[in-house]
Amino acid sequence: MRAATRRLLDRAFTAVSLLAVAALAAALLLLLGPIVTRGAGAFVFRGTVEHRRLLREQFGRGDPQAVARDVAAAAAARRPVYELLARFQAELDAADAATRRKYRAPLRELQEALHTLFGAPPAEGQALLLRNRYGATRWDQAQAALRGVLYTEEWDYSDPTRLGAKRLAPRAEQFRGTTLEPLFSLLEREARAMLRPRWTCYARFLTDRSLDAHFFGGIGPEALGTLYLAVGAMLFAVPFGLIAAIYLAEFAGEGRLVGLLRMCISTLAGVPSIVFGLFGLAFFIHTLRVSSSKSVLAGALTLAVMILPTVIRAAEEALRAVPPTYKEAALSLGASRWHTVLSVVLPAALPGVLTGIVISLGRAAGETAPIIFTAAVSMGPALKPWETLSQPTPALSWNIYNLTTEHEAVERIRHVQFGMIFTLVALVLLLNAAALWLRARVSRKLRG
């Protein structure tokens, strides 16, 4: 082979490697980009008057007079819409049967679309379900709902070789020549006045309870449930893991039993997470009966078994990283082996051990599969600490799944899903950042 070709191959090899590294970073951006940008939108967004009315009526927050003025202004802007509707209805009642039949279905559709946008019309009185009482609380949702009012969706199947294509047709066409025709241009023109969007920071999203199955409100019970599960898991896993790590790093030799133990730890680390869920169900709930059915306790125990190897490994690594000179100095001063471990090695390794614990905490918070059968429910109140012994809880990870796949209005609560995933990822990343910071401190300290 010529030297030039060899050089070319070498360059190509370098380029491929660097591109692969760049691909790693790109993958991270691709993943985190939508989660961060749209997730932040659950906290900071343009809230409409409906949002402020909801907060006032359901949570008692906001200045009552200001909200009342706000609502009155919006209602005044909306009045022409309802007047037009009422006039059209009256005309329809007076018209012949054929006209009535022609406009019945389009009118009902229009009213439903308006309902999503503005909430219950003033004539109708209080709706039973909250989702019917309030209109679009967010401006992005309001714009989507407005599109739903202004346009109808049609599917075009004319080309049999392609999938059906969506087409938007102006709804005004259906009402051309009637009293309702000006309604659409009015809506398009005056939507802002009718909804009064304003930049809002809804920080209480994190702690508020959800209203009407997450149509409104926050993710408080889920966040608390995740906290309970993760901290509970650490309560069980840290003592056992730390002791096991001390044993492995300081006392165990290289015997066959220790080899078996190490093999078990790596096996445990490789068990698929869903199998932990099955195990938790069969062992903690059906055999030990720690609770009559799903509970936070059972979930925390299951998670603890799952993260045990991570804790052991991290703690052992931290203990082994303590320079042997520390130990030798202590031993030469006449300290016993126990004394040395407890008062010299362990304190020196503590930041490293903490790093491992913090990372495991993040892992326990993020896991879903082990808690499906042991702890998680889709709906539930925030638990008091003592209720965790017997009650199941909603949790961020489980509810993300639940809300994206099983909720009745998946598209309408996208912002809640993104808010939840943002919260969970931010929690895990913050914990990891804390771990990185701790590790940097450790290496500085051990270097001297």
Place this chain on the structure above:
Amino acid sequence: MGWLRNNAEPLFEASARPRPALVLSGRAAWGRRLAALAGRALLGGVASVSLLAVLFIFVFVGRDAWPFFRSRGVVEFLTSVRWYPVADPPEFGCLPMFMGTALVTLGAMAVAVPVGLAAAVGLSDILPFGARQALKPVVEILAAIPSVAYGFFALVVLAPALQRNGGRCLAAAWWAVAAPLLLLGAVVLSDVLSGWLPSARARAAARWTLGLGLAAAALWGVARVGAALAAVQLPSGTNALNVSFVLGLMALPTVVSVSEDALQAVGRELREGSYALGATRAETLCRAVIPAASSGLGAAVILGMMRAIGETMVVWMASGNAAQIPRPWYNILQPVRTLTATIAGDMGEADHVTGSDRYHVLFAMGLSLLAIAFLCNAASEAVVRRQRRRLRGA
């Protein structure tokens, strides 16, 4: 990055650290010695909780799987393609799930192994130390992101994009990967093929004509395949392709960190020896370093595979969950269903019928997963042990 690894002890130790031995003086009280011994036994006892946990997992998952195998046998479970757990009489053929798991794992490995190995080489041998330190957190964050976030991404972001532009995405990926590689291949091939010609002028002429011809042929082939791919329409974005890609992303950090450790463990002497013989960096890595680290790289692949096999949320959310074998079996554009997703999805319905075959079959699947994970783990340990022995011998 040690916490990413699947092995309790450091994978590759340069040299064993001498263990300081403490000799108790003869006058040391027997009581103290006894207490120390008892304490050690206690520590050992607590440490063996993980041993107990592994034992219990096998026992309790096996105990609930046993009634299924006793009443229905193994043959239907492993060979039938008919999964109708609620029909009367029910049928529990799990072959589609085994195939689904295998398919998405293969797909994930097709993404994670090339990219992961290349990135590991880049991190260990090409990038300067500072850049490596800056990029390590990227790998750690990829590993730390919860699996449900990957699943959410697959379902909410990737699936609609694939449904809208599936063919164009496939074609773009194909162009990006195939065109440079094939062009490079054409250059190298023309050089090698023209090497036997006697005169320098003839060699150059042959090289240019061959090279241009091969390159044109390669580009033509790439364009043909690309056009075919661009015409592909996906009826749904939740399919094996989507899941394979995302599982590949999830397996990447494991593959990268373990293989980087393996490459680092090879040591400088081998690299310097190779450079001294006049090899380029690519040749050094491909002919000397990577073969020496092959067992560690194998372990990396196995560990990455385990992550893909055992993953639940991504496949449950984005694989389409159709209990069927794609036709033909490698067609990753069709929805599939995996073992993990079936366990997660069916337990809700099966839970209130605890004791039925429908409940126990899920434990049978869990036991199969456990067995697969155990075998993979044993394989990776054996591979690592071999590597360590070989490095010590070298």
